Amino acid sequence: MKVRLFKLAAVSLVGVTLLSLAGCGRDTDAAKASKVAFATVTQNPKRQVWYRLNTVTPKADSQVNDILIQQKGKVTDYQVKGISLSQLNHKSVGQVIALAENNEERAFNRELTSQRANYRGELKTDKINQKNSKQYTYKKGIAQANSEARHDQKLDNQFNKSTENLHFTATQAYPVSAKVGKNKSGKQVTSETIQLTAQKWQYGTATNGTVKQVKQHSNLRLNVQNLMAKPVTVSGTKYIGYYGSPDALVTQTTNAKAEANFDTPSVHGVK
Known part of the structure; x- marks a missing residue:
């Protein structure tokens, strides 16, 4: 019985706190605010950084999957690899953005090199299969080898054409978007779905080699x-935000009393 009462009290407090967030997003600095909600702080004209992790809670060895830059109601979602949370502890916003763009570009170049090698390997294998198929008298084997060779050559041609003058372009910013859920009375927000949009490089498909x-x-x-x-402290730096299920979403804070909250429909982009 005590557990149920505690949960109800927690939801009630969240609802009350949400009312105080309405309309204050433009002036909310995530690093200093006592109440932090993702879409709300996105409205600030000042650039702010959030990290989407591969762990439920922030840890020194947490890997960063996404670096999210917020500003003026928009979010830029950099998808990164090989960066730990502790590496970013003492970097400025500008340094974090430069690191994110460099990380994406290096991943882009690696993938292009890998895909180019894959296509060349497939074409080499096709020639071997075509040569071997001629040893057989049945037409089905020869036809299959020739068909696979034509298909792989088509993908390779599409890949080469699309990458001939292709240069890396970082993802752009998209308007923040979120949907909230309310309790039965409709007066308190009890859940939220944050919707993120990013540009991802597609290095061809099974039927098309275009990048x-x-x-x-x-x-x-x-x-x-x-x-x-x-806040949760990691290597001397405090983080506030949302525990993961499974990916935690956090931002740095200097406010020891900071707590996370839901957004409200009064915030631009929140329904």
Whole structure:
């Protein structure tokens, strides 16, 4: 019985706190605010950084999957690899952005090199298969080898044409978007889904070898249990945000009393 009462009290407090967030996003500095909500702080004209991790809670060895830059109601979602949370502890926003763009560009170049090698390997294998198929008298084997060779050559041609004058372009910023859920009375927000959009490089498909950027959408679903009631300290730096299920979403804070909250429909981009 005590557990149920505690949970109800927690939801009630969240609802009350949300009312105080309405309309204050433009002036909310995530690093200093006592109440932090993702879409709300995005409205600030000042650039702010959030990290989407591969762990449920921030840790020194947490790997950063996404570096999210917020500003003026938009979010730039850099998808990165090989960067730990502790590496970013003492970097400025400008340094973090430069690191994110460099990381994406290096990944882009590696993937292009790898895909080019894959196509060349497939074409080499096709020639061997075509040569071997001629040893057989049945037409089906020869036809299959020739068909696979034509298909792989088509993909290779499309890949080469699309990358001939292709240069790396970092992802762009997209308007923040979120949907909230309310309790039965409709007066308190008890859950939220943050919707992230990014541009992801597509290095061909099974039927087309063209390299291009495509929009990618992902959702981060939150409930009361995801809200961090106080900052978590990692290597001397405090983080506040949302516990993961499974990916934590956090930002740095200097406010020891900071706590995470849901956004409200009064915030631009939140429904």
